[in-house]
Amino acid sequence: MRALDLNYMLGLVPVILGYVPLTIGMALAAMAGALVLASLMAVERVVRVPVLDLFVKLFISFFRGTPLLVQLFLFYYGLPQILPVLAGINGVTAAIIGLTLHFSAYMAESIRAAILGVDRSQWEAAKSVGMTQTQSMRRIILPQAARVAAPTLANYFIDMIKSTSLAFTLGVTEMMGATQKEAAGSFLYFEAFLVVAVLYWVIVEMLSLLQKRLELRLNKALAR
Amino acid sequence: MISILGLTKRYGTNTVLDAIDLEIAAGERVAVIGPSGTGKSTLLHCLNYLDRPDSGVIRIGDLTVDAATARPADILALRRRTAFVFQNYALFANKTARENITEALITVQRKPRDEADLRADAILREIGLSDKAEAYPAALSGGQQQRIGIGRAMALDASLMLFDEPTSSLDPQWVGEVLDLMRRVAERRQTMVIVTHEMQFAREIADRVIFMDGGRIVEQGPPAQLFDAPRDKRTESFLRRVR
Ligand SMILES: Nc1ncnc2c1ncn2[C@@H]1O[C@H](COP(=O)(O)OP(=O)(O)OP(=O)(O)O)[C@@H](O)[C@H]1O
Ligand SMILES: [Mg+2]
Numbered sequence: 496m497r498a499l500d501l502n503y504m505l506g507l508v509p510v511i512l513g514y515v516p517l518t519i520g521m522a523l524a525a526m527a528g529a530l531v532l533a534s535l536m537a538v539e540r541v542v543r544v545p546v547l548d549l550f551v552k553l554f555i556s557f558f559r560g561t562p563l564l565v566q567l568f569l570f571y572y573g574l575p576q577i578l579p580v581l582a583g584i585n586g587v588t589a590a591i592i593g594l595t596l597h598f599s600a601y602m603a604e605s606i607r608a609a610i611l612g613v614d615r616s617q618w619e620a621a622k623s624v625g626m627t628q629t630q631s632m633r634r635i636i637l638p639q640a641a642r643v644a645a646p647t648l649a650n651y652f653i654d655m656i657k658s659t660s661l662a663f664t665l666g667v668t669e670m671m672g673a674t675q676k677e678a679a680g681s682f683l684y685f686e687a688f689l690v691v692a693v694l695y696w697v698i699v700e701m702l703s704l705l706q707k708r709l710e711l712r713l714n715k716a717l718a719r
Numbered sequence: 720m721i722s723i724l725g726l727t728k729r730y731g732t733n734t735v736l737d738a739i740d741l742e743i744a745a746g747e748r749v750a751v752i753g754p755s756g757t758g759k760s761t762l763l764h765c766l767n768y769l770d771r772p773d774s775g776v777i778r779i780g781d782l783t784v785d786a787a788t789a790r791p792a793d794i795l796a797l798r799r800r801t802a803f804v805f806q807n808y809a810l811f812a813n814k815t816a817r818e819n820i821t822e823a824l825i826t827v828q829r830k831p832r833d834e835a836d837l838r839a840d841a842i843l844r845e846i847g848l849s850d851k852a853e854a855y856p857a858a859l860s861g862g863q864q865q866r867i868g869i870g871r872a873m874a875l876d877a878s879l880m881l882f883d884e885p886t887s888s889l890d891p892q893w894v895g896e897v898l899d900l901m902r903r904v905a906e907r908r909q910t911m912v913i914v915t916h917e918m919q920f921a922r923e924i925a926d927r928v929i930f931m932d933g934g935r936i937v938e939q940g941p942p943a944q945l946f947d948a949p950r951d952k953r954t955e956s957f958l959r960r961v962r
Contacts, residue, residue: 620809623798625795625798635822
């Protein structure tokens with residue numbers, strides 16, 4: 496066994512840190528997209544719009560039933576061959592869209608379960624004061640469901656951060672892509688990947704801490 | 720003037736409301752009593768269309784809603800003339816006490832927020848909970864929650880207020896304050912239908928008491944008559960049991 500090249504590792508940290516904004520940025524963009532899409536699908540799955548319901552079910556089943564890497568390849572390398580409008584799409588955009596679709600399928604199921612978990616009396620009360628179904632959903636049911644789903648959704652966000660590393664297979668130079676390039680130049684694979692692993696770990700731990708704080712505050716405000 | 724004609728509700732083959740006819744004068748306070756499972760809650764739910772009746776007509780002022788033809792807009796119009804107080808309070812869990820009162824004023828009646836807030840503060844004062852305006856339901860006692868529930872209903876200025884056993888979920892120590900508040904609402908000659916097991920309270924505030932059994936109105940009359948000189952054997956045996 497050879498000794499670790501600590502100097503190399505220390506030097507690598509700021510290089511990879513430079514790509515943290517791109518990694519977090521992609522995750523944030525995909526999370527925002529996934530939240531919107533997942534909420535829409537969850538609401539649809541609860542109220543069940545004929546025909547549309549079939550599509551949503553199919554969508555969720557497909558994106559949960561196939562690997563994210565396969566979806567990304569299908570989307571980035573495959574789709575442009577049959578849909579020329581997608582030909583110029585860059586890796587970052589493709590990765591964001593891919594992550595959005597993939598995670599929205601999972602998140603839709605969590606949000607749907609949370610909506611169904613809201614007490615029936617909340618619907619009745621909203622109806623009784625004259626609110627429409629849409630108003631009840633938006634102002635009473637969804638906010639309560641969001642609170643229930645929040646911890647799960649936060650976990651998906653953490654998962655999302657880690658999954659952005661797959662974007663390097665689409666030629667994106669994010670944290671993982673940058674590490675790969677550095678390692679290919681120095682041949683110090685172990686050091687390089689250890690550094691990037693620790694950096695992901697630190698980011699995730701920091702987010703978990705933030706998540707716990709937010710949950711505490713939410714629970715204090717709306718304690719049951 | 721409110722009239723109910725042939726109101727019928729079935730669950731499968733179980734006829735829970737059997738062609739109920741009922742007229743309620745403006746300002747009248749009606750108490751509904753009867754054994755468990757006889758359709759008292761279902762009657763109130765149907766009057767608010769929380770449960771859709773299978774047939775029958777509900778007329779409130781110039782609004783007529785026929786179960787055979789009722790469209791969503793009719794149902795909304797009916798709900799906007801009725802207010803409901805639930806046995807389990809059913810306050811909006813994600814809204815503060817004040818927001819529970821302003822919610823419908825803002826989203827349904829489209830009042831400006833400051834006007835709604837003023838109304839809510841006046842009601843909070845009336846129900847004695849000004850200091851709880853910013854509290855969430857989870858932080859309130861059962862009695863406080865139900866007073867907010869009544870406040871939320873008061874804010875709607877409904878032609879008809881429906882109470883479904885408003886004190887039945889309460890710990891005994893909170894029953895008094897809720898009944899006191901209802902008494903004050905009744906004193907204003909608010910038209911109300913109250914399903915209750917509090918016989919003494921019914922006797923005290925109701926203009927008319929209705930005894931229901933098996934999805935039908937068996938007997939009705941002024942409290943003194945119904946409680947002290949019931950005409951039907953079923954009423955008599957029910958009263959004997961609850962006393
Ligand atoms: N959603 C439902 N599905 C099937 N049956 C129902 C439903 N809701 C009520 N029922 C039945 O309708 C009947 C009347 O119920 P309802 O709740 O109106 O009685 P109630 O007079 O309010 O009784 P309680 O005093 O116990 O509250 C009961 O037999 C009940 O089982
Ligand atoms: Mg009942």
